[in-house]
Amino acid sequence: MTGGEVEHCAPPPHIGFMPKLSFLDLVPVTDTGTIAQSLANAADLARHAETLGYHRYWVAEHHGMAGIASAATSVVLAHIGHATRAIRIGAGGIMLPNHAPMVIAEQFGTLEALFPGRIDLGLGRAPGSDQRVAHALRRNLASDERQFPQDVLELQAFLAGDDRLGIRAVPGEGAKIPLWILGSSLFGARLAAMLGLPYAFASHFAPDALDEALDIYRRQFKPSEQLAEPYAAAAFNAFAADTREEAELIASSQQQAFVALRTGNPGRMKPPIAGYKDSLPPNARAILDHVLQCSAIGTVDDVAAGLAAFQARTGADEIIIASSIYDHDARKHSLMLTMEAARSL
Template identity: 65%
Template structure:
């Protein structure tokens, strides 16, 4: 059995509301906790009509309050959008409220377009060393080692697990150099998955936090009682990806019968490529897909993205997925 966890974008469905999306996230996290999932992450995105997790630290607190033991965190915080001191204070507060349960995954993408980045009012530094410098500043606040000349309150001494996120080779190099766990976003950017994991493991330097590489890899899992039902449910995320890639992000649409048949061949091929790290089907099909992905990546932990329009169907999918993971050999 592998460790298995959840990445939730807190989807706002067509006809739904942000309030309902947040309530669903809390309910889904409690359900995941009962099923043995290791952690529940939410991601920072801005300017997206269908994603309710923009205020990521607030959402993490909401989910942590609805659960008791599952780790909760960011997958991730887009550090270029924030002053490291502010993130130290936010996550120091979360650690004080929910000690020993808070994860902080860090990415360097803006999680938005340039208009939103400008609205956030951060100067986006094109220097590739800016991201590692910000991470080290953040680590200094948590360690309270005096290197910044400031003490973060809350934040100083907080027990926060840091992770480096990536969809390219740069994140793998940063994580390896700093001796931190690395999570690859193969659920939407699978092209560099194998090379990134190889680079991370080959270049890894032990640190105070980690003495050996720890790799997480993400995949989409849509599970249902039959292959046909799962394929139908998966059309919601397929529609969302097409909308995003064509510059028209929208709230999560309901599933559509025969959706792929409505697309031109080029769009189908592009969709199959971006969602190639996926397991969609019945328990048997999902088990086989998870086992193949685990063998391919040799990941220490697999992060499941499971965006489904119907909340109860989504809970059912997580139940089937947990059973599938339990059946996968370590």
């Protein structure tokens, strides 16, 4: 995608409705930065997002990756919670097969005690890394993604204080923590619908099943104690700057990171490169365009057009903005311009 281009179907220029905006932070680590600096940046960015009016600040669990500092997700959320006052903060998400449900109930029960009414718990079934890291996390692979639905039910039971468990999660028992199902396939959509939970789709890097997943979720949704009607969020990459040229430049760091990941060479975030995408061979550009198709790169007007098209396509109740940018100030500016774009709809 070049500056100002939006690759979505049937985009109206104005939709007259602004869904809630939230922000997904992978807490990127740059090639010259430190973990401490990345965590300080996350706290500063969360304060900034709160001031701008973002509804929710998500942090995702990844492991064994030199360029991502959010592996200890609940600890990072505590750090962000202490840096902010009112914005909702949540895991987007916890990879539940890596953990005993009781441990997650305790961790997020603790967070809810520290920051009452602000905690969300998104759950995914991927390992958040490769099988070697999954083995290191779990010590064995007896607990795997095939048990994910049962693990979700067990976690719900711990949070509800279900006597049938015979044990209590303290903290955790009685905590009113909204659970979400996250996914990039149809499996999560069906599970979220069956359990009556909100659903978030990872379209910022895996857009292929987006439309079908949202359709299945809405058609099959069964009301629950937590949620009476379906509530769908979808992720969207937004790189906003004062000019298209600057936006293309700041987007190139994430593009480099994605190419590095796809070619088996992940690492710390690298500085932006002017003309990076044009320097790639056609097949690499095509892969980048396809995987990152739910994106807008450009000025406020460009990002507004992208958000309008994406919202018209998905009908999302909430759009999760993703944008890993090398320069912290440029990232804050992009976040501000993206909110400005959303408010213009």
